[in-house]
Amino acid sequence: MFHNNNHNNNVSITVSDEESDELGRMRIRARRKRKKLGNRRLLRKLFLRYWMLLVIVPAAGLLIFEATRIGRSLNSLNTTSHIETGSKRVDGSSPTSRKEPPANLNRLDPTTHVVGGVRERCLKLLPPEKLEHLDIPVEESSSFPVEVVYMSESDRSFVGGNVTLSQLRSEDTRFNLFTGNQTFEQRDRGFEVKETMMVHCGFYSVNGGFKISDQDRSYMQSCKVVVSTCAFGGGDDLYQPIGMSEASLKKVCYVAFWDEITVKAQELVERRIGENGFIGKWRVVVVRDLPFADQRLNGKIPKMLSHRLFPEAKFSIWVDSKSQFRRDPLGVLEALLWRTNSMLAISEHGARSSVYDEAKAVVKKNKAKPEEVEVQLNQYRKDGLPEDKRFNGKKALCEASVIIRKHTPLTNLLMCVWFNEVVRFTSRDQLSFPYVLWRLKAFKTINTFPVCTRKDLVNSMGHVRKAKPLQI
Numbered sequence: 001m002f003h004n005n006n007h008n009n010n011v012s013i014t015v016s017d018e019e020s021d022e023l024g025r026m027r028i029r030a031r032r033k034r035k036k037l038g039n040r041r042l043l044r045k046l047f048l049r050y051w052m053l054l055v056i057v058p059a060a061g062l063l064i065f066e067a068t069r070i071g072r073s074l075n076s077l078n079t080t081s082h083i084e085t086g087s088k089r090v091d092g093s094s095p096t097s098r099k100e101p102p103a104n105l106n107r108l109d110p111t112t113h114v115v116g117g118v119r120e121r122c123l124k125l126l127p128p129e130k131l132e133h134l135d136i137p138v139e140e141s142s143s144f145p146v147e148v149v150y151m152s153e154s155d156r157s158f159v160g161g162n163v164t165l166s167q168l169r170s171e172d173t174r175f176n177l178f179t180g181n182q183t184f185e186q187r188d189r190g191f192e193v194k195e196t197m198m199v200h201c202g203f204y205s206v207n208g209g210f211k212i213s214d215q216d217r218s219y220m221q222s223c224k225v226v227v228s229t230c231a232f233g234g235g236d237d238l239y240q241p242i243g244m245s246e247a248s249l250k251k252v253c254y255v256a257f258w259d260e261i262t263v264k265a266q267e268l269v270e271r272r273i274g275e276n277g278f279i280g281k282w283r284v285v286v287v288r289d290l291p292f293a294d295q296r297l298n299g300k301i302p303k304m305l306s307h308r309l310f311p312e313a314k315f316s317i318w319v320d321s322k323s324q325f326r327r328d329p330l331g332v333l334e335a336l337l338w339r340t341n342s343m344l345a346i347s348e349h350g351a352r353s354s355v356y357d358e359a360k361a362v363v364k365k366n367k368a369k370p371e372e373v374e375v376q377l378n379q380y381r382k383d384g385l386p387e388d389k390r391f392n393g394k395k396a397l398c399e400a401s402v403i404i405r406k407h408t409p410l411t412n413l414l415m416c417v418w419f420n421e422v423v424r425f426t427s428r429d430q431l432s433f434p435y436v437l438w439r440l441k442a443f444k445t446i447n448t449f450p451v452c453t454r455k456d457l458v459n460s461m462g463h464v465r466k467a468k469p470l471q472i
Contacts, residue, residue, distance in 0.1 A: 104459045108243055108326060111456035122452035125331040131245040134330040136224060136314060137338065146193065146409040148416070150201040150308070151180055178208030178291035179423050187424070190417045191439035193410075201416035202305050209291035210301055216277065216285045223253035223310050227329050230257035230302045231321040232287075233295040234265030239324035239461065240280045245331070249281075252329045253310075256282040257302045259290055296427040303403070304419040304429075307412045320401040323458035332457065336404050342447040343411050345404040346433075347454035349397040354387055355380065355434050358397055368426040376425035376432075385435050395448055396434040402454050414443055 111122045125131065175181045180200040190199045203210070212220075220226075227241065238256055256279075258266070263273070263286060273284045290298045299321075302309060306316040315333055319325045336345040352358050359377050363370045388396060405411050414436060421432035437443060 105239065105324060105461070106242055106326075107459050111452050113452045121456070122450070123327065123332075123335060123456035125328065125335055128245065131328050131331045132247050134245075134247055134334060136251065136330075139314065146413065147196045148201075148409045148413050149196065149198045150416070151198055151204065153177075153180070153205045155198075174423055176208065176291055177205040178202055178210060179420070180204035182420055182424070187417075187420065190413075190420065191436075193413070193440060197409075197413055199413065199416045200420055201308060201412075202301060202419060203308055209289040210298075211288040212285055216283075219277070219283060220253075220255065220285070220310050221312055223255070223313050225251060225315045225329060225333070226253045226255055226306065226310050226313050227317045227319065227325060228255045228257070228302055228306060228309075229319045229321050229325075230299050231262045232257070232259045232290065232298045234261045235295070236321035237269070237461075238266065238271065238279060238282060238284075238321075239459070240282070241325040243326045243328055245328045248329045248331075254281045254283060255310075256284050258284055258286050259298075260286065260288065294427060297422065300419055300422050300427065300429065304415045304422075307407045307415065310407075313407055315406055316404075318403040319458060322462055323401060323460050325457065326459055327457050332404060336447055336449060336453075337406055340447050341445065343406045343408055343445045344414070344443075345447040345449055347399045347402045347457075348395040348448045348450060349399045349430065350451040353395050353397050355385065355397060355431055356387055358428075358430055362426075362428050362431065368428050372426045373428075373431070379425070380435055383435075383439075385438055396437070397430060398433050398448060399451075399454070400429055400433060402457055410443060414440055 112119050113122055114120075126134070179202060182200045186200065190197070202208075229238075231238065241254055244252070266272070271279060273279055273286075277283055277285075291301075292298050303318050306313065306318065310316065315337070317325070317329055317332060336342065349358070352361065356377065359373050362368050363373050405415075417440070418429065418432060418436045421436060422429050425432065437446070
């Protein structure tokens, strides 16, 4: 409302309450706007003045983090290299600290799987009280009368005459004085099972290598049941067997084959052979003059030819060096051989079933030369090996890190011809085992047990370090 005052010509304006509130809000908004503008100007000034710090500080933090990470990696690498190469530390002292044991070392818990909705143990051993009373069965007459005679240089002259060990180990020479020079005709005859078989089976000549001391040989000839392993080239540590009964401790030999490289590598981690020839429960047999430059091929000798190394043994269990055997040996023989009426039990492959699929995986993982694998597969195709993935209802392809067998003429024959295959072609024994089974038509009593059973038998550690090849 406007009032005109005639006395002093002043004009008064009356403002309502609503208009007054609106003016107040406008002032507040103006102040906020000025404050925001002021803050933005301040931030702009700070950024222009200190922008270099915003870049340098995070970069410095990242550099410190990376330097710490690399330093830890180098320290770990140096620690490993001392063990692998056997070199001394920078200060000249020998390494004395031992590597921490793997997490699964000495585990005795059972491995289980589900069958028909019920969880069961993969390896069903007898109860402990019965294991203590297990004994080696009395030898029964063979249902298949086969006599296996091993060829030696006295039977046939070796092509090549006198050669040195360096020539013996040449990578270009698959056959040598240790193996004998097997021809293709002799190879084929080795699969024709008859009453008397004459086959190459290693140890062809006394000059062929794989030399063992008389003391060790005498001990090995006393073994009736043996658990064996080997580590050539310093590749793996020695894991003490566990889980055995008192009966097995008295009746079973535990033998580990080492070469001189492994002896030195183990001494660096304070694992030395005692004056009695033992480390813990293992009798350590040091082998000299290994016949192959390929350490993997040298390892096939104790793996496949245990019947030649332990001539008096009735049963044997082979365990790869990357594993710790953790069950009672006599109990294992009862569960996997005696109870199933089998002559051979071997761990099946967990990932594949076909030889041809395995060959592709071997090449892809650089575990063998592609041209060698191709030669082997071409021969198997020529011989008519089918692509069947089953053998007597079980997987044809085996992983073969655990082999349990009765020493009979037929199982000895199988091991001989299998060994000859890995010498002739590639050292990947998974490729040749199904072929050998297929060719030996008479061999039926085999137990290829599943992966879960193998996991119950051993604690798997993996390979500790790369094995060193022999110097030619």
